[in-house]
Amino acid sequence: MPDILAGLGLAPGIVHWMVLTAALFAVGLYGILTRRSAVGVLMAVELLLNSAALSFVVFNHFRMPALVDGQVMAVFVIAVAAAEVVVGMAVFVALYRVSHTVDLNRLDRLKNDEVKP
């Protein structure tokens, strides 16, 4: 697979950058799926959003350096992340107030509830 070898040259090309974003994304994914504290999960979400924003900027830089569309998108992503954190944190605080925990493993009051035949 010559193109793979070509892509793996030492100088950081677009493929390097994208693999980096994928790695950051995957780490965030691991956090979302394993963190027990909801706040920890939200931090992992920030990692995902950050990696996606980075990916926009990378594409902007390599594909269309004369324009700033990707950077604009990254700005919006940061703003959306802020909104998400605000709402998420508000929910966590309210939840903590009534349940005294934000441990995702303990929060299974709502679950499959079926009729016994």
Next chain:
Amino acid sequence: MCMLPELIVVATALTVLVADLFLSERRRVVLALLTLVGLAAALAALLAAPAGSLFGGRFSVDEVAIWFKVVFLLASFLTVCLSLDQLDGRVKVRVRGIGLRGEYYAVLLSTLVGAMFLVSARDLVTLYVSLELATIPLFALAAWKRSDAGSQEAGLKYVVMGALASAFLLYGFSLLFGLAGSTDLAAIAAAVRPSPALFLALALVTTGIGFKLTLVPFHMWAGDVYEGAPLPVIAYLSVASKAVGLAVMFQIFYRVLGHMVKDLGPLLAFLAAATMTLGNTVAIVQRSIKRFMAFSAISQAGYIVMGFLGPDAGGVPAMLFYMLAYVAANMAVFGVIIFYANATGRERIEEYRGLARTNPLLALAMMLALFSLAGIPPLSGFVGKFFLFSIASKAGFHWLVAVAAVNSTISLYYYLRIVRQMYIEPVYPEAARLPVTPTLAATVAVTTVASLVLGLVPVFYEVIHNQTIEWLAKLVG
């Protein structure tokens, strides 16, 4: 001025928010009225204004967008009608901790604005931001019952899953952007070719859409969130939020991938089949009517996706029609559920026993609406399903039609479970006639009649069909 409806809704949201500050608690009853007037005005403006575009085509309103916006506005209008009894405290059984009317309506309206901008978006940035506007405030709405642990848990699960799905969507968008070198949807459509990277983008975007539209296996949040969230919010989630998912899917699959949507047919057909089958079978065994409606809504999403299989984009009118029929029927069902919860606090299916005795007209409305959801002729659900099934059949997916037909039979079985409780099981011994508030009665009546009329006289279908086909012809040809 084709942005007028959106501006009216924004103005209404801000007015409600400000008015809330200056009104005494007793006077805040007018907030609902204000919201309804605003929504009605927006609907009027929408139907009066011609199609057109603004900002050099960055915001554009075509026939398809108009019909989507009609769905959004109607769903929001009905949601407000269903909410106001609980929010104003006109209930027998208190809903724990639901309140803050001004904030509630303002937040609801802002998600609506997001939905409306989303169908008019012509670039990824607007699409993404509007989608988030249509989603993030819903997290707060799901957790609106402040002192109820279930509602908070629903909010938390919704936040976690929503954030995960939207991150996937965003990452997919970044790939689309990178592959095309532009944020413009039309430019992306012109640039993308089938390649592994496009498939990755597609898988990621479909995940985000699947979350909104509750496609299997991205649907799993729905059951829990529906069970915990306040009832009017679920009504909104099951209808408007689903329509938002459909709109995003439309934007991506027709505007961006219009030329290769045909090749995606088998995958979409598989998703549709899995979604309707899982939704239907799981709905059978549910105990809580809220979870039940969650899975019923999931299966309905499976049917709707069949509209994307059309060989010549002919599925769009069928989807829009089905969406309208679904709004009518589902809102009628939720009207009855909310009425019953407000009057008795009961939310389990077996607790619906004898409703036909304590409130025969509402039970009748519920039965008709459920039959419409199950697709029994001549109700609108049948007509809608018929169109969707013929789309799939036309595209050669006979197996999917067979699966869908089996599923609609199964669905009848579980919808009949509720009908049996209402009509056949003995009534509670202490039961007396249950009073209905005028708004709820009117809402249920209007939606029930609508689901009948849409089935008997589907002129709407013709209108939708003509308008969208005209537009699609321009897009394709």
Next chain:
Amino acid sequence: MSEGAVETILFYAIAAMSLFFAIATVTARRLLRAAVALMFVLVLSAGFYVMLAAEFLAGVQVLVYVGGIVVVIVFVIMLTSSVDLLEERPPLLRKALGALAAIGFFGTTAAVYLTTDFGAAADAAPPAESARAIGAALLDYGPHGYVVPFEVISLLLLAALVGGIAVARRSPPPSQPLTSGGDLPGEVSFTPPKRQNDPEGGASHA
């Protein structure tokens, strides 16, 4: 060539650090430590942005992310758990599944990237002042402008704020009578008033 070499070294160095802190963010058992690691990741990303000729964005990143979002997160950590308590370990199965999903995602995605020709564009000069260019794009009414999402995001921030405050609000204001569907008095006392300072509480409330 030497410039390229510096860039390469910088890239790998920051990438390595960034991954290290990212992993620390998702595995640190002390939430506050995780928040600090997150802050490092975000600052390092700002560094990436500088390397990618997006200096303005780097500024925004530091200001909003580090100065705003991370602070909110730290606040919430304080509110919902005790600073010095360790988070419980996730069950082994969950860890395995999470790792499987993450590795699966990374593997397939990287495989896709390695087989994709992204077609890096010709070397066009980046805009001299990215801040000005971004500002112009945000306020441009024409076919390349982003004035619509700019308006939408302002509404989103407002709605998030309103919704967040509504949800996180402690109890109904005294003027709110019971008939309006507010909290029952009994439910208010259901929440211990000093809970957030209680060292026993927290995510790891055993």
Next chain:
Amino acid sequence: MSGAVAALPFILRNAWLVAAIPFVSFVFVGLVLRPKVPRIAGVVATLSIFAAAGVAGGVAWEYYHLFPPGALHPAIVPFAFEWLRFMPGLTVTMGVLLDPISVLLLLVVTSVSALVHLYSIGYMHGDPGFGRFFTFLNLFTFSMLGLVIAPNILQIYVFWELVGVSSFLLIGYYYEKPSAVAASKKAFIVTRFADLGFLIGVLILGYNGYTAFGDVGPTVAREVTGRIATDLQPFDFLYLTHPDLLGRLAAPALAVGGVSLLTIAMILVFMGAAGKSAMFPLHIWLPDAMEGPTPVSALIHAATMVVAGVYLVARLFPAFAFSGDALTVVMCVGAFTSLFAAVIGCTQDDIKRVLAFSTLSQLGYMMFALGVAAMDRPAGYTASMFHLFTHAFFKALLFLGAGAVIHAVHTNSIWEMGALRRKMPITHLTFLVATLAIAGVWPLSGFFSKDEILAAALRGGHPVVFGLGLLVAALTAFYMFRIYIVVFLGRARHEHAEHAHEAPFVMWAPLALLALLSAVAGFVPFGSFVGIGAEAGHEGIDLAVAIPASTAGVLGIGLAFLLYSGDGARATAGANALGGAYRVVKRKFYVDELYLFVTHRIIFRHISRPIAWFDRHAVDGMVNLSGWTTRRTGSLLGALHGGRVQAYGVWLVGGTLFLLLVLWSAAF
């Protein structure tokens, strides 16, 4: 409306009234009378059906005035309005189609329904749900009439479902009884399952009809323009049964796995028909459906609704005949059901269940009669419709008579009746007429229609089916006389039976009328009224068929008398007293023993009972199993939603990867 329609007589142009009157009455009775004055609901509902019957009579009169008996009877569409518009050029209408079979069904449905309504006023007197009952009954009549007059396949489907819903409501009428609830659910689900095949068949026909419409449509339209009033649409029966289109559908290019598309579509449609007409193995709902009030059984589960399947096959007969294979399936299923149900009918003790199985058997008769016909040999078609016609009267009569008996003795078990001949003379007489008619005794109506069916089978070159028909005829005579003898002759077997008394006038008047109809309906020169393709005249009695058939009937009757008349105890007492005649009596006893041994020990125990058991457990079991499987699947899948949000997240990520891999592998 075109000029051709304007020239039609008033009553034909307004034939929609025949369905509209019951509908208006349904709405009025349901919304106004039922809650306020339920007492007059029955009268109003009954009057409306009589009015509809009047209209139907007028329609028939004018139709045969326009196209005299013996001449060609074209299908006309005197009324239609646009209902669904898919797109320009694809419109579905709602309207009225008149041809011999729809006119026939209009007459049968309205007249039987009117008499059942009248009877119900007496039967349901004092029932708390009196108003509700008549509301549903009107709804049912409306839907059945809408089905009968449907000019296109979509309208028939819509009313088909509506008929299913109203039948569901009526079977579950006694909702306090769990068995009634279970039966109604079962009926609905089984028929819905069958309708699924129908729907897919409709889609296949509709879609392919539509695509071929551009080529074939204009020719067909030109051909039928003189006969129809509205524009031809792709879903219209006139188009779907046209040989030009059928040739297209049967083309090898469209075949799937060696079977032509037409055959597949028609077999799917037949699945729907088999569900409604309770053909094996979809028959399981019908015996249980007897949980409904007896007039309902008479109207729905004997005379009208269950013939909808037969009607559908007749309606699409040219398509079935063109396919050939599909028609063979119809024949085999019909013949098998007919025998199967007759065998089971011999073992039942519940009077309504015996009649239910007899209905199954007779429906099988009608089906295989259609199966042995062909476009150029339409005797079977005519005979099937003829039998549908006569059967409607005598079966309704049997059920209403059974209802009167049940009303009088308050039990369904025939072993708790007996000697009702004296207590209920009118019921007895009418029941006897119906029993003789169904047994095929000359000169009652059943004789003629059965005779034609058997003749059609023999001449159509199906000797096996003919033999089967003879056997079923004998069995029918046997089990019908079995219940006749046990119920009306002999001695009272239970104290209820001793205190029985005759039904009131409103109940016996319909019985008498139906008895009259059952007696004379056979003399209608049916062949000159109803036919298809090559016109078949009335062929008269063929002794080669009539003699074996009558012999079979007489044999069955004789066997029944031999086994069930008289009284074992009295015989033994007589033998003891007479002493000298002991040997003779004893020998007679041997004969009886032999008969009993052969019939009860061998036939009943080793043939009938196992079949009945198989029916109860295996066929029913399949249905229950599928329900169980669905529930179990639901439970298993439901358990995935265990409340841990991160598990949901794993599914989400897994789903994404799955999508990616599918897309990737599909492309390369």
